[in-house]
Amino acid sequence: MPILGIDYEQCKNSKICLLTCPRYFRLDKEKGKVVFEDPQNLCNSCGRCIAMCPTDAILYEDMGDAFTFEGVKDLSTLIPYDTMYKFMSGKRSIRGFKKKKVPRAIMEKVLNSMKYAPAGANIRTLECTIISDDVIIKKLSESVMDAIIASNNPRYSENLKKAKESGFDAIFYNAPHVLIIHSTNPNDSMNATIALTYGMLSAQSLGLGTCWIGLAHGVLISSEEIREEIAGIQGRVWGVIIIGYPTQKFFRVPPRPPIKTKGLDELE
Ligand SMILES: Cc1cc2nc3c(=O)[nH]c(=O)nc-3n(C[C@H](O)[C@H](O)[C@H](O)COP(=O)(O)O)c2cc1C
Structure with missing residues (x-):
């Protein structure tokens, strides 16, 4: 069970873990805090709770290390579409x-x-x-x-x-x-x-x-x-x-047919 629970010293009760994964996170009203419960070890360790917790309060082991996007506020700005498209x-x-x-x-x-x-x-x-x-x-x-x-x-x-x-x-x-x-x-x-x-x-x-x-x-x-x-x-x-390492060099992108798509005309 790699997700171990919540570090309550770090937790600021944002409840984002509960919203993203209500299957294993539950609001314990008596304790007044969110708790992690996975008695049958069914959590698949997707790590969304780790990724979304604003205060890095999820405890885990044997999953490798999470890392942050230093200096990047919005991932969509990292690679502009035109660059991605050309690449x-x-x-x-x-x-x-x-x-x-x-x-x-x-x-x-x-x-x-x-x-x-x-x-x-x-x-x-x-x-x-x-x-x-x-x-x-x-x-x-x-x-x-x-x-x-x-x-x-x-x-x-x-x-x-x-x-x-x-x-x-x-x-x-x-x-x-x-x-x-x-x-x-x-x-x-x-x-x-x-x-x-x-x-x-x-x-x-x-x-x-x-x-x-x-x-x-x-x-x-x-x-x-x-x-x-x-x-x-x-x-x-x-x-x-x-x-x-390639020896071949390409000077242009060859033509490709469009992907036949239904439903596009319904979009504004
Ligand atoms: C599932 C798959 C199998 C492929 N198998 C071969 C292969 O056995 N030999 C080969 O030379 N190219 C193979 N290709 C490369 C295709 O021939 C190539 O993607 C296609 O001609 C388009 O060229 P491009 O990748 O340069 O755009 C394969 C591509 C895919 C997606």
Whole structure:
């Protein structure tokens, strides 16, 4: 039970915890104060009480550290929309990489941003495996190519056969790292996609390029042998990306069709 209760020395009775989470916070009229009660340990540690308490009066343990937005009064002013729009629309899939490994401290920054992605019921069961050994990446790439060639997939098999014959890594594009997100929680599919998307965007802010590799994802789902023996993963694979310093440069954002939307005309 990571939320432990309220530090009454800090509490100024704002009752914001009670308003944001009436399930576990209750006004004890006799004591004249809000109390935290979770006898069945059902609190999912979403931490909204920690985030919203104006006097930092929530007691917790084993959750990591909360932090404040020094000098930022309104988060919406941190990144103006135009900047965010350019940053997001300018993010391309990268399929060419420098022969340079990403330093651990930089990779940790990417992973650190992923942990702030929302997760259904705040259930945090995702795990990452980063493969950085070029020999294993090559072996994984070749196994994925072989599996797809053998499946006679009309879209990919023929091209992959030619790529393999010419020695081209048409799966991971000689990326220095393959990052696989996985877990044993059968409900993690969307959580993983969102977390990886956070990671890919933060990677871009660190000068890194990334690309989703659905081809490897499919094979890692279907082949237990490749998943366990080459990738070293037990459980379900939810997503695969490559990551590294890009050699590719983009001069403009390609056109994209609008998302078909109902209901927009109803807005003023
Ligand atoms: C779920 C998913 C799977 C993808 N799988 C692959 C893949 O296996 N290989 C690849 O080269 N690109 C893959 N991509 C990248 C797409 O081809 C790319 O996002 C799309 O062409 C648009 O280009 P952009 O990302 O540069 O805007 C994948 C993208 C997504 C979202």
